[in-house]
Amino acid sequence: MRNTAIPAAALLITLSSAWAPSAEVVLQEMRWQVTPNVQSRKAVWHDAAGWLQPPGSKLERQPRVLVTLRNRSAGSEEALLLRYAVSARLAHVREDGAASAEGTWAIPFILEERRVPKVRGNDVLRVPISLNRAMFGAYLMRMRRAGFWPDMLKLQVMVEPRPGENSLDDRMIEAVLPVQWKQPQAAAPGGNK
Numbered sequence: 393m394r395n396t397a398i399p400a401a402a403l404l405i406t407l408s409s410a411w412a413p414s415a416e417v418v419l420q421e422m423r424w425q426v427t428p429n430v431q432s433r434k435a436v437w438h439d440a441a442g443w444l445q446p447p448g449s450k451l452e453r454q455p456r457v458l459v460t461l462r463n464r465s466a467g468s469e470e471a472l473l474l475r476y477a478v479s480a481r482l483a484h485v486r487e488d489g490a491a492s493a494e495g496t497w498a499i500p501f502i503l504e505e506r507r508v509p510k511v512r513g514n515d516v517l518r519v520p521i522s523l524n525r526a527m528f529g530a531y532l533m534r535m536r537r538a539g540f541w542p543d544m545l546k547l548q549v550m551v552e553p554r555p556g557e558n559s560l561d562d563r564m565i566e567a568v569l570p571v572q573w574k575q576p577q578a579a580a581p582g583g584n585k
Contacts, residue, residue: 416463416464416465416469417461417462417463417464417469417472417511417551417563418461418462418464418551418561418562418563419459419460419461419462419549419550419551419562419563419564419565420460420461420462420516420562421459421460421565422457422458422459422460422547422549422565422566422567423439423457423458423567424439424440424443424455424456424457424545424547424567424569425437425438425439425440425455425456425457425458425520426438426440426443426453426455426456427453430452430453435453437456437458437520439458440455440569441570442569442570442571442572443455443545443569443570443571443572444572445571445572445573446489446573446574447485447489447536447541447573448536448541451525451528451529451532454522454523454525454528454529455523455545455569456520456521456522456523457476457520457521457547457549457567458518458519458520458521459474459518459519459520459521459549459565460516460517460518460519461508461511461516461517461518461519461551462515462516463511463512463513463514463515463516463517464514465513465514466513466514467513468510468511468512468513469510469511469513470509470510470511471507471508471509471510472507472508472511472551472552473505473506473507473508473551473552474505474506474507474508474519474521474549474550474551474552475503475504475505475549475550475552476502476503476504476505476506476521476547476548476549476550477500477502477503477547477548478500478501478502478523478528478545478546478547479497479498479499479500479501479545479546479548480495480497480498480501480531480535480542480544480545480546481494481495481496481497481498481542481543481544481545481546482495482496482497482498482535482540482541482542482543483495483496483540483541483542483543484539484540485536485539485540485541489573489574490573490574491541491543491573494543495540495542495543495544497546500548501527501531502523502524502527502528502531504524505552506519506521521547521549541571541573542571543570543571543573544568544569544570544571545568545569545571546566546567546568546569547566547567547569548564548565548566549564549565549566550563550564550565551563551564
């Protein structure tokens, strides 16, 4: 009599591993973006190294983040959930509108999620994440009334893990954006002499 338990067990392991969820969608890159023209109806976003927002000034348009997802598997991944948190590094505002010292990181003031319906196999998808305007504006107003203003913003994003996944490698990312309180001084014509 032949023992079939070993080949059956091997087949069961192979089939179960083929259907097990995999963490093949990773966060490849994250970039802050701003739109310089607030008069335009349609926003044109550009990558930003900083955001000009003086303390107490009207919030015309807040920055956003562009997250790049990469699916490393051949099959499509569906129903992904991106969770993100926004925090600010707060500095005390002096009477002249300048920062009294380097700021201190506060706890996140926005915790949200963004659903991504599908990322095709071996493909890259860029997902814009816009900050909740009402929450962001209300936070800035509260901090300004308390005498503080952000000198940096930080956004942290993660791909929500699913049952059966065993790693969060490359599934969390963060980026900071300096907040400029004053317009940078332009260099004098002819340079310094």
